[in-house]
Amino acid sequence: MTSKLVDQLINDNLVPLKPYESARRLFSGGQDWLNANESPFANPYDVDSGNFNRYPSCQPGNVINAYAAYAGVDKSQLIVTRGADEGIELLIRTFCTPGEDSVLICPPTYGMYAISAETCNVGIKRVPLKNDFSLDVDGICATGNVNVVFICAPNNPTGTQVDRADLTRVLEHFANSALVVVDEAYIEFDADNSWAAQLAQYPNLVILRTLSKAFALAGLRCGFTLASEDIIQALLKVIAPYPIPEPVAQIVAQALNPDNIERMRQQVTFLNDQRDALQQALAQRPGVELVGDAKANFILFRHAQSAQIMQYLVSQGMLIRDQSKQMNLQHCLRVTVGSAEQNQRLLSFLDTYFEQAGASS
Ligand SMILES: *Cc1c(COP(=O)(O)O)cnc(C)c1O
Numbered sequence: 001m002t003s004k005l006v007d008q009l010i011n012d013n014l015v016p017l018k019p020y021e022s023a024r025r026l027f028s029g030g031q032d033w034l035n036a037n038e039s040p041f042a043n044p045y046d047v048d049s050g051n052f053n054r055y056p057s058c059q060p061g062n063v064i065n066a067y068a069a070y071a072g073v074d075k076s077q078l079i080v081t082r083g084a085d086e087g088i089e090l091l092i093r094t095f096c097t098p099g100e101d102s103v104l105i106c107p108p109t110y111g112m113y114a115i116s117a118e119t120c121n122v123g124i125k126r127v128p129l130k131n132d133f134s135l136d137v138d139g140i141c142a143t144g145n146v147n148v149v150f151i152c153a154p155n156n157p158t159g160t161q162v163d164r165a166d167l168t169r170v171l172e173h174f175a176n177s178a179l180v181v182v183d184e185a186y187i188e189f190d191a192d193n194s195w196a197a198q199l200a201q202y203p204n205l206v207i208l209r210t211l212s213k214a215f216a217l218a219g220l221r222c223g224f225t226l227a228s229e230d231i232i233q234a235l236l237k238v239i240a241p242y243p244i245p246e247p248v249a250q251i252v253a254q255a256l257n258p259d260n261i262e263r264m265r266q267q268v269t270f271l272n273d274q275r276d277a278l279q280q281a282l283a284q285r286p287g288v289e290l291v292g293d294a295k296a297n298f299i300l301f302r303h304a305q306s307a308q309i310m311q312y313l314v315s316q317g318m319l320i321r322d323q324s325k326q327m328n329l330q331h332c333l334r335v336t337v338g339s340a341e342q343n344q345r346l347l348s349f350l351d352t353y354f355e356q357a358g359a360s361s
Helices: 004-009 061-071 083-095 112-119 137-141 164-173 187-193 229-238 246-255 258-283 306-315 340-360
Strands: 078-081 102-105 123-126 148-152 179-183 205-210 223-226 289-291 298-302 332-336
Touching: 061 078, 061 223, 061 246, 078 083, 078 229, 083 112, 083 148, 083 179, 083 205, 083 223, 083 229, 102 112, 112 123, 137 164, 148 164, 164 179, 187 258, 246 258, 258 289, 258 298, 258 340, 306 332, 306 340
Parallel strands: 102 123, 102 148, 148 179, 179 205
Antiparallel strands: 078 223, 205 223, 289 298, 298 332
């Protein structure tokens, strides 16, 4: 029961919203977490409590310098945030006036662009991906009056990369009217396709990055927004004074040292190999149709019995993500590539399911 006072005071745009159904909120039990595109690796770090009595730096210098070096940009071209999710919200809060302006998204895609827009009372214009999940560039360019365009590359949950000529057309079309945000949350799994080197060429280009996926630090909540210095300066007006807790800054600085970047790259190589093997194995299961591509650390597939498969896997503590409610993804499930043991376990659960389903039909 909501109180009368809350009903009376809550912002109108929030009334229809529900809390985001993150992978974590949907299921609390389970032993195999293949539903949030997390890394299976839990790498060790040290923390020094010597400064915990002090407020942290807003933009810790060692974190900024280390990520700038890693991404190949100048330190004036990035801001560190509480996950890439905070970067999405900062962009909307900084560049969209509530009740007036709109963002453009291309579904099926990552859910937080729409959620942040809704909570900020900013409009959403949707130009769905084409049947092969490529950008509908003509549709995008025909959409007037948006301030921010979100493009996820590789795209979650389709695993598809975005054609560079298509994205170039979008950047050029909006050169004088909107920011084009390329969400590179999974770029380490498709390392040749980053747009970071194009920042100088396109003043309206913004790139989102995170330590939650390839860097195996989802629990830390740390992401980066890369853009021209004037965009970064605008975001710095809006970000909280102490967004990055001191223990987080310490761990991030360690994660970005050369040895640990090398460790991350080895883990990515391992996961990409696992992904290719898992994808082949899935394709051989009865009724499984691979959907999209697999340029990140997850695989999307369609099956007529997706709901029953999902239910069976959950009953076995194997959690994957139901994507069937997303536009054009009816009967689709997404699995994160896990450890070798987890991927094997997923396949054996599926085999047991298919045996039982085959026996009962
Ligand atoms: C996971 C993910 C994010 C969020 O990253 P955080 O840094 O954990 O907030 C952003 N974009 C996409 C496409 C993602 O899949």
